[in-house]
Amino acid sequence: MVAGAGTDLRALTKRVRRHVVEMVYGAQSGHIGGSMSSTEILAVLYGRIMRHDPQRPDWPERDRFVMSKGHCTPVQYATLAENGYFPVEELSTFRKKGSRLQGHSVLGKPQGVENSAGALGMGLSFGLGIRLGMRLNNIDAHVYVLMGDGEQDEGQVWEAAMAAAHHNVDRLVAIIDRNGIQNDDFTRETMRTEPLDEKYRAFGWEVRAGIDGHDLDAVEAALAWARDVRGKPALVIFDTVKGKGVSFMENNPGFHGAAPNAEQFARAMEELA
């Protein structure tokens, strides 16, 4: 089953963005920018693409979502809560003492979080391992791994890309949220990683790039294509806007890992109303 198949995703992404801003404002820490750039991607994965069941988070045949950009927990938790994995009210505990909702992804906290992350570059390897294990168990489920574009600096990503193709792993879908900004600066100023599409193709992947990561229909079409690739791993590169949805956060390196102040919070919530 695909949970949430009838959900209005436009409305859902609006709620998710509001949760993201509230969570980071409430914790006075956390990563808004990369959460807002990934909002549609996660909404479509959980609402249209993945085979999952919030009532059975340990179902062995479920598709796995691996959050490799593990700092973007706000969008991950908000999406899981909106899909019924845990109560939406719990989102307000984000990054606070005693909460399950840790600053960076921790496997099993809460159920639905499939990996531990925060150090970048490991998710594609972890997802590759899951998929190899599934294949051994004759489980035809998919593994979706979300990475950042800044994350492509990490050498381990390329080790994983090579190994996935070498082992002819399919039903492994890598997703790059190409928002163009990393911690300190624009990615093009920090490390020249492009052309990512040609690099992955050369590594033996099926690739689609240049897709608007905020156009729900385009996101769904691209992910459905990737889901159905056989014989090879598949990658979709989405062009996104960091901080999407709040004018003064959009494309602003200042909102990678900074929390809004009271005035910024009020303005953001107004824009997201």
Added chain:
Amino acid sequence: MTTTPAPAATREALGPALVRLQQNGADIVVVDADLGKSTSARTFRDAYPERFFTFGVAEQNMISAAGGLSTMGHVVVASTFAVFAEHAFDQLRMSVAQPKLNVKIVASHGGVSTGEDGASAQSVEDYALFSSLVNFTVCVPADVVEAEAMVAAAVATPGPWYIRTGRPKIPVIYTDGPRFQVGKADMLRDGTDVTIVACGLLVERSLRAAEALERSGISARVLNMGTIRPLDVEALTAAARDTGAIVVAEEHLTHSGLGAMCAQAIAASTQPVPMEFVGVQNRYGESATWDEVLEIMGLTAEGVEAAVRKVVARKR
């Protein structure tokens, strides 16, 4: 008359042990970084090719993938050399230790007895790194028999493990079969004046030291501390109480290895006693035959004997 078994390398235990365990119903998957011939992991590949994945010379990817694989219910055994396992420390931390996944790193060519290859191949800090990771069980076998028992225990016990095996052929101690119990020291010889706590190939050398010491009137207890973590604090405190002095002997840096961990346990006990440390003293290795490197480092029966005499003198 029983024949003495031929010396054997602890690394030789891995492949055959895994095949036997798989035949007996275990669900093992082996991941390898292009060293399967040297670690003996290829023996498993020959028997179960579909359960063996090579990751090339890419340990970081291998370790994170091992974590992912284990979430599908398999016991994942990752095999490489000790120095190259160190290459994936952050992956061990994030993809194995913190989520407490069922991954066993069995790394061969541990310690300085890798010999001719020199400093880069000689791991003098490997089990300090693994012992620093929460949730890891860390073991060093004293011979090939114990190595096989440790692999079996690791496969049978959920959670992250590190087992350090060695390259050279060393004498077999457990000729009557293994006595390994995780977290328990094995008293190979009782004594009243001093306790020698050893692991790996220093165990046999410590036994020889104890025999020599006996001839000059010093009675030494010898503990094989096969499990570095969790440390058998009970056996250590009993050793302090019963013998009043402790020497720790290991093929590892003394400031971060078994000696340091034992010293912490003894310092926190009700009866601190004088201690001496035989091991690698704040340096890297160098090229020579394995036996020569051990001699350069003082990791010999004579080196242990000298440390015992020193610590016994400090008692008085």
